[in-house]
Amino acid sequence: MHGIWGGSEGRFSTALHQLVERGWTVTTDALPAWVVHELAEEARRLWHEGKFRPAGIGRGTGYRVRSEIRGDWILWWDEDALTPIQAIYWAEIERLRQVLNEALFLGLIAFEVHYAVFPSGAFYRRHRDRFLTADERVISCILYLNPAWSEDDGGALRIYDPDGTAHDILPRAGTFVLLRSDTVEHEVQPTRKERFSVTGWLRRRAREFRM
Secondary structure (H helix, E strand, O other), X not given: OOOHHHHOHHHHHHHHHHHHHHOEEEEOOOOOHXXXXXXXXXXXHHHHOOOOEEOOEXXXXXXXXXXXXXXXXXXXXXXXXXXXXXXXXXXXXXXXXXXXXXXXXXXXXXXXXXXXXXXXXXXXXXXXXXXXXXXXXXXXXXXXXXXXXXXXXXOOEEEEOOOOOEEEEOOEOOOEEEEEOOOOEXXXXXXXXXXXXXXXXXXXXXXXXXX
């Protein structure tokens, strides 16, 4: 393994520039295909074993499952009990955390991540990834796990620029997205078949919010 983007300084510089200038970046082969394949196989197996739970919105006492807003199911990873393939991906994100801190002084200290699946017909309405009363999430990291995905399958990640311009990203296996958790609005278009991903957040220390 040679790190995200194969250890290429040129590819990293391009991704970093895009992340700074527009708040998001996407690449199609940031990780080796075998890593993506093994993650996909594990996610599908755990899904069919019934390990996933419906995702919700909000946090703490405000947490609710609202299928009219988001319809995905998730399975959180346990940092203390990672499977071998999860440990490989976690190590790659840890290296990414370090280089982002060196380049942008983001103060990233932790990573949280889950598998996600959108069953056929599911979607996630337009939103940002950072909670209104908590600012720990800084960078969202999404790795898609779906081979042979076409536009007819739906399920695109739609990212919005501040001027309202929309960019659709198909969730094909190996596609890797970074976006700012606080500013970038995005949604998942209705999918026509099961749509798998590894979705996580690089975090900083929480600041105190006063309401």
